[in-house]
Each structure stands twice: as C-alpha cells, then as structure tokens.
Amino acid sequence: MTALKFELGADGIALLSIAVTGRPMNVLTPELLAELAQAVERIAGDAAIKGAILTSGKPGAFVAGADLKDLVTAFDRGIDAVEASKASTEISALFRRLETSGKPYAAAINGLALGGGLELCLACHYRVLADDAKTVIGLPEVQVGLLPGAGGTQRLPRLIGIPNALPLLLQGKQVKPAEALKLGIVHALAPAAEVVAKAREWLLATPSAEQPWDKKNYRIPGGAGPMAAHASQTFIAGNALTSANTNGNYPAPPAILSCVYEGTQLPFDTGLRIESKYFGKLLAGAVARNLIRTLFVNKGAAEKLASRPQGVAKSKVAKLGVLGAGMMGAGVAHVSAQAGIEVVLLDASLEQAEKGKAGIAALQGKDLAKGRTTQEKIDTLLARIRPTADYADLAGCDLIVEAVFEKRELKAEVTAKAEAVIPATATFGSNTSTLPITGLAQASKRPAQFIGIHFFSPVEKMPLVELIVGKETSQETIAKALDYVAQIRKTPIIVRDFPGFFTSRVFGTFTQEGLRMLLDGIAPALIENAAKLAGFPVGPLAVSDEVTLSLQQSIFKQQDADGLDDKYRGRIGRPVIDKMVDELKRPGRRFGAGFYDYPEGGGKQLWPGLAQAFPVKAEQPEVEVLKQRFLSIMALETARCFEEGVVVNPIDADLGSILGIGYPAWTGGTLSYIDTLGAKDFVAQCQQLAQDWGERFAPSPWLLARAAGGERFYALAQAA
Numbered sequence: 001m002t003a004l005k006f007e008l009g010a011d012g013i014a015l016l017s018i019a020v021t022g023r024p025m026n027v028l029t030p031e032l033l034a035e036l037a038q039a040v041e042r043i044a045g046d047a048a049i050k051g052a053i054l055t056s057g058k059p060g061a062f063v064a065g066a067d068l069k070d071l072v073t074a075f076d077r078g079i080d081a082v083e084a085s086k087a088s089t090e091i092s093a094l095f096r097r098l099e100t101s102g103k104p105y106a107a108a109i110n111g112l113a114l115g116g117g118l119e120l121c122l123a124c125h126y127r128v129l130a131d132d133a134k135t136v137i138g139l140p141e142v143q144v145g146l147l148p149g150a151g152g153t154q155r156l157p158r159l160i161g162i163p164n165a166l167p168l169l170l171q172g173k174q175v176k177p178a179e180a181l182k183l184g185i186v187h188a189l190a191p192a193a194e195v196v197a198k199a200r201e202w203l204l205a206t207p208s209a210e211q212p213w214d215k216k217n218y219r220i221p222g223g224a225g226p227m228a229a230h231a232s233q234t235f236i237a238g239n240a241l242t243s244a245n246t247n248g249n250y251p252a253p254p255a256i257l258s259c260v261y262e263g264t265q266l267p268f269d270t271g272l273r274i275e276s277k278y279f280g281k282l283l284a285g286a287v288a289r290n291l292i293r294t295l296f297v298n299k300g301a302a303e304k305l306a307s308r309p310q311g312v313a314k315s316k317v318a319k320l321g322v323l324g325a326g327m328m329g330a331g332v333a334h335v336s337a338q339a340g341i342e343v344v345l346l347d348a349s350l351e352q353a354e355k356g357k358a359g360i361a362a363l364q365g366k367d368l369a370k371g372r373t374t375q376e377k378i379d380t381l382l383a384r385i386r387p388t389a390d391y392a393d394l395a396g397c398d399l400i401v402e403a404v405f406e407k408r409e410l411k412a413e414v415t416a417k418a419e420a421v422i423p424a425t426a427t428f429g430s431n432t433s434t435l436p437i438t439g440l441a442q443a444s445k446r447p448a449q450f451i452g453i454h455f456f457s458p459v460e461k462m463p464l465v466e467l468i469v470g471k472e473t474s475q476e477t478i479a480k481a482l483d484y485v486a487q488i489r490k491t492p493i494i495v496r497d498f499p500g501f502f503t504s505r506v507f508g509t510f511t512q513e514g515l516r517m518l519l520d521g522i523a524p525a526l527i528e529n530a531a532k533l534a535g536f537p538v539g540p541l542a543v544s545d546e547v548t549l550s551l552q553q554s555i556f557k558q559q560d561a562d563g564l565d566d567k568y569r570g571r572i573g574r575p576v577i578d579k580m581v582d583e584l585k586r587p588g589r590r591f592g593a594g595f596y597d598y599p600e601g602g603g604k605q606l607w608p609g610l611a612q613a614f615p616v617k618a619e620q621p622e623v624e625v626l627k628q629r630f631l632s633i634m635a636l637e638t639a640r641c642f643e644e645g646v647v648v649n650p651i652d653a654d655l656g657s658i659l660g661i662g663y664p665a666w667t668g669g670t671l672s673y674i675d676t677l678g679a680k681d682f683v684a685q686c687q688q689l690a691q692d693w694g695e696r697f698a699p700s701p702w703l704l705a706r707a708a709g710g711e712r713f714y715a716l717a718q719a720a
C-alpha cells in the first residue's frame with residue numbers, strides 16, 4: 001500500500017495510518033480511497049479484527065481534503081455534472097460502507113481535518129481530536145464554490161443540529177478543538193501524541209458500530225422532528241444570510257441549503273444521493289472552476305513565480321531603502337520589515353521619516369491589543385526600520401522602492417541621489433501609480449535595473465504587487481523584483497509599461513462607466529447597487545469620492561499635457577468630474593463632500609443634490625444591464641491590454657483584476673469572464689451594449705477575430 005499503512009495489533013485493533021506519498025499534506029487521492037476500500041473489506045471480513053483506528057502517519061494534518069490541483073485537472077478535461085456526481089457518489093458509498101460495515105471505527109485526528117478529511121472523520125463512530133493551537137477542523141468547500149460532497153451536508157446537521165451546522169457549511173467556518181468539542185463534532189480532546197491511545201481505549205471499552213442516524217427513532221438534535229418549527233425558521237435565516245452575502249452570484253450556498261433542507265427530511269441514503277447531484281452541478285459549473293483556478297491554483301503558482309525569467313540565480317533582499325515615508329512608503333517598509341528585511345526609511349526630513357515609522361508602531365500596537373503579536377516581536381520589527389534623511393544611509397541597499405510625491409522632477413531628483421550611494425548591482429523600483437516607467441528610468445544611470453513596483457493601498461492588507469517592465473528593464477531585474485515580492489509574501493503580476501499600467505487602466509473604465517451612468521440619467525442609488533449586486537466591493541461613485549475627484553481631474557490634465565491618445569483614457573465621465581469639482585465644489589470624501597455627504601458623526605449618504613445636477617430619467621434600465629456594463633467594459637479593456645501586449649499571461653490579468661481592483665471573484669477575473677461566457681457570446685453582448693450605450697463597447701477587430709475562431713484566453717478553459 002502506498003497511501004495507507006495497515007497494522008493489526010495483538011488486541012485485535014487495526015491501526016490505519018494515512019500517509020499519502022508525493023504530496024506535502026495528506027489529501028484524498030484515488031489511491032488512498034482505493035486502499036481504504038480494501039482495508040474496510042478486510043476488517044469487515046475478519047472476525048478477529050474488533051475495530052479500527054484511522055489516523056495520520058504524517059505530522060501536521062490528518063487529511064486536508066481534496067487537492068485543488070486535481071480539481072483543475074478535472075476541469076481542464078471538461079468534467080461534466082454526471083461524471084462529477086458519480087465521483088461524489090463513489091466516495092459517499094465508501095464512507096457509508098465504512099460506517100455500516102458492522103465494525104466500529106475511531107478517528108484519531110492528530111492534525112487539521114478539512115473538507116473530505118473531516119467528512120471521513122464524520123463517518124467514523126468516534127472522534128478524538130488533537131488539542132493543540134494549530135489544529136482546526138471544518139468544511140471550507142463553499143469558499144471554492146463547492147459543497148461537501150462526501151456526506152458532510154448530511155452527517156453534520158444530523159450530528160450537531162441544523163442551526164449549528166449551517167455556519168460551518170454556508171460560510172466554511174473552521175473551528176478550533178475546544179469549539180469542536182462544545183458543538184459535539186468530536187467526542188473527546190487529547191494531546192496529539194495521545195489521540196491514538198484514546199481511540200483505542202474507546203474501541204476496547206465502549207465500542208459502537210452504529211451511527212446515531214442509523215438508530216431507530218433517531219431525531220435531528222435541536223428539534224422534535226426533521227421539520228420542527230424552528231428548523232424552518234433556520235432555513236429562512238439561512239436563505240437571508242446566503243442571498244445577502246452572495247447576491248445570487250455564487251451557486252454553492254443555495255445548493256448547500258437545498259441539500260440540508262431536502263436531505264434532512266428524507267432517509268439518510270437518499271440525502272447522500274441529493275448531495276451528490278448538487279455537488280456534480282457545482283463542480284461542473286463555471287464559478288467553482290473560476291474561483292479555484294484563479295484564487296487558489298494560479299495565485300499559488302504566481303507566488304511560486306512560474307513566470308520568473310529562467311537562468312537568473314535566486315536573490316534575496318537583505319537591506320531595502322524606501323524613499324518617502326508617507327502612506328505607501330511606510331506600508332512598504334512595514335511589510336518588508338515583517339519579512340525580516342533591514343529597512344532604511346528616508347524622507348525629506350528626519351522628522352517626516354520618524355512620523356512614518358511611528359505610524360507603523362501604531363498599527364503594530366493595534367495588533368498587540370488584539371492579541372495578534374507580542375511586544376517582543378514588535379521591538380524586533382521596529383529595530384529593523386531606520387528612519388533617516390541622509391542618503392548616505394542607503395549604502396549597501398540591494399533594492400530601493402521609491403514612494404515620494406507623484407511628481408516626475410522630484411522622482412528624478414531622488415533617483416539620482418540614491419543611485420550615487422547604492423551598489424552598482426542594486427535594483428531600483430518606483431511605486432508610481434501613473435507615470436510611465438520608461439520615462440522615469442531616464443533619470444537613472446542604469447535603466448536596465450529600473451522597474452515599476454506598484455503596491456496597493458493599504459499595503460499591509462492588499463495582496464497584489466504589479467511589476468511594470470520598462471523598455472530597458474532587464475530579465476535579471478524582473479527576476480529580482482519577483483524574488484522580492486515572494487520574500488514579502490505578496491502575489492506579483494507582470495505587465496508592460498503603459499499609461500495606467502494594467503490595473504489603474506482597467507479600474508478607470510469601471511469608475512468612468514459609473515460616472516457616465518449619471519449622464520445617462522440613471523438614479524445614483526441604482527448605479528451603486530448594480531455594482532454591488534455584480535459583486536464589486538464598492539460602488540463607482542463611492543470609490544471616486546475616496547480617490548478624490550480633484551485628483552482624477554489633475555490626472556486628466558496631466559494626460560492632456562502628455563498628449564495621450566484619447567481611446568485609452570477612459571474619460572467618458574470627465575464632464576461629471578469637471579462639474580462636481582469646478583461648479584458644484586464637491587471634490588471628494590477628503591473635503592467632506594463628493595457624490596456622497598459625509599456627516600460629522602460618521603456614515604455617508606448619497607448627496608440629494610445629485611438628482612438635480614444630473615437629472616434622473618423617468619424610465620430606468622434593468623439592473624442586469626448595468627451589471628453587464630460594469631463587467632463588460634472592464635473585460636473589454638483587459639482584452640485590449642492583452643491585444644496590445646500590456647499583459648501577456650491571462651493569469652496576470654485575472655489575478656490583477658480580482659486582487660488589485662475588486663473585480664468580482666466569482667468571475668475568475670476579467671479574462672475568465674470572457675472565457676466563461678465564450679468569446680462569441682461576449683462580443684455579441686458587447687455589440688448590443690454598443691448599440692444601446694455607446695461605441696466604447698464595440699469589440700476590436702482583433703477580439704472579433706478571436707471570437708469568430710472560437711478561441712479562449714485560457715486555451716484549456718472549458719465552456720461552462
């Protein structure tokens with residue numbers, strides 16, 4: 001056996017130790033399942049075997065569920081709902097055979113048990129869980145657009161009651177040992193090294209080979225019958241919870257509710273069949289595939305730097321220089337020091353630099369108050385950050401991240417000053433949000449070592465870093481920048497130099513589309529709600545207020561001066577910005593007045609005067625159309641970036657759009673959105689939008705040609 005070790009003790013207890021080879025953690029592989037099936041039959045057929053213990057032969061995890069990479073392989077093969085249901089039915093049948101084979105099974109859970117791992121434990125008659133700080137158990141399938149398809153939606157509610165089970169099933173909430181015991185998910189806790197002994201004790205003293213739900217007169221806990229009055233209340237609450245959180249974009253929560261609702265009113269085995277049917281639909285659907293591929297598999301791949309230029313030795317930043325200790329510079333210093341890097345934080349005056357460091361200390365203080373760190377760790381972290389106004393302190397830096405004001409001349413000045421001090425081999429990164437990198441590199445004596453390292457605000461929370469490759473940036477510099485991003489544990493994307501790079505350019509089309517809707521006479525509240533219903537975290541009017549309307553206006557003016565080609569500017573909302581700033585004097589949140597009012601006591605409301613400033617038409621479009629406008633305009637701009645070579649790898653576009661600019665995760669990203677609809681249907685949708693709302697929606701000839709050829713951005717993506 002390669003995944004399951006079978007040892008029979010003199011006391012008649014079989015010890016089954018799971019140790020899946022070739023995977024960092026135990027996961028449910030076909031080999032493991034096949035070997036488990038053999039073991040179950042051997043135990044059932046051997047009268048000398050009294051019972052069995054299931055445990056992990058690998059430290060850290062019992063079983064971490066399915067390997068998401070295996071699922072992506074299945075997607076790429078084009079798995080359909082029938083095949084997916086069948087796979088779920090087979091695992092369910094195995095677990096059912098285990099629990100009804102007449103022999104008692106005890107799960108000695110000596111590490112985390114998630115998804116299918118926990119479902120296997122739930123099929124055992126007794127569960128003892130390692131009582132340590134690292135162990136958690138849960139059913140996180142919903143987070144990847146799936147449901148627990150190996151009995152989880154049937155056993156958990158029957159074990160702990162529907163109200164207690166729903167948060168675990170619908171939100172994928174993971175619980176620590178004490179809570180698992182309190183909820184009744186496990187029977188006992190023990191130190192990790194003793195769980196097997198404890199399981200053995202139970203098997204020898206008080207074994208039972210019958211599950212509660214297989215006993216006569218079984219009733220679901222917490223109710224007189226399967227449909228007790230409060231249980232139906234729970235479903236109403238569950239429904240509300242589901243639709244409030246997902247706006248109908250995510251099919252898994254309603255499917256989970258259906259499994260629990262239908263399954264708990266019917267015999268157990270029928271419940272399992274219902275679960276497999278719903279599981280199949282989800283696994284074969286687009287949302288699970290998009291979520292898993294972009295946010296788990298490709299995000300992981302980006303972190304492992306799949307696109308790193310070949311043949312460049314791996315590098316590590318030991319000493320980092322940050323120019324500008326403002327909001328962004330301090331954030332960069334903070335996350336870098338957290339990764340163990342020595343940081344020189346330079347500003348125009350020592351006082352300013354110290355202010356930046358004090359901000360970091362304040363953030364750490366908040367974490368301390370919440371019990372997330374210790375004073376000792378804070379002291380170590382802060383000792384790594386040296387505030388200064390003296391360029392000589394930059395000597396020996398491997399990397400510079402420049403984050404001074406967004407002014408070309410100023411950036412040129414600090415670049416020259418820093419380069420006079422740093423080693424000839426050092427990399428220079430600019431955190432500019434709008435100025436082309438190739439232009440900034442002209443101030444550098446070593447443009448090949450110059451690159452854009454674009455962070456997002458707040459740096460501490462935002463996982464994405466956009467690397468911008470200038471005309472002269474070398475492959476070695478790209479590799480070094482990628483290594484740095486990996487070192488600070490963020491997700492990098494690589495894009496070519498272009499005004500607005502990738503993320504700002506695509507994001508601009510979202511906000512501009514929202515402003516354009518005001519000119520179309522659409523009610524402001526409807527605009528904001530449509531964006532939220534599509535899955536954007538914030539509406540375009542609120543986000544424009546945050547960014548500051550006067551700042552957007554000055555970017556437009558800068559672009560005018562640069563003589564940019566109009567088609568890239570996404571400036572269709574400019575009349576709105578000009579009117580808000582110049583005429584109505586409402587330049588944004590920072591000034592207390594923008595599209596919203598910001599009363600002193602906190603909170604915000606849409607400014608009632610908007611309806612007069614931008615008259616609302618009597619007839620309003622369907623909300624679906626507005627959602628399409630937001631989703632499509634950003635996808636179209638991304639396709640244009642792809643066409644122009646601003647992004648080369650669809651993974652970069654998908655990750656950038658979700659992690660950087662809030663494109664809804666259910667789509668899998670802007671290019672996955674097109675792939676999911678199918679390029680043909682996408683261009684048809686855009687042509688309709690172009691007819692109704694303007695030429696900006698007209699697909700380019702390049703995109704039309706791709707659509708006609710039935711091509712996909714991900715060659716491997718399958719139609720939903």
Ligand code: NAD
Nearest residue numbers: 324325326327328329347348403404405406431432433457
């Ligand atoms: P900020 O105003 O908070 O900080 C700029 C800092 O630069 C200030 O502390 C200032 O004292 C310092 N500075 C000015 N002149 C200097 C000099 N001669 N030498 C050294 N330091 C000097 O601005 P910010 O929001 O942190 O933005 C900094 C850069 O990051 C800009 O290029 C901006 O476009 C870019 N950026 C900003 C965001 C964002 O959301 N704010 C996001 C990505 C990138």
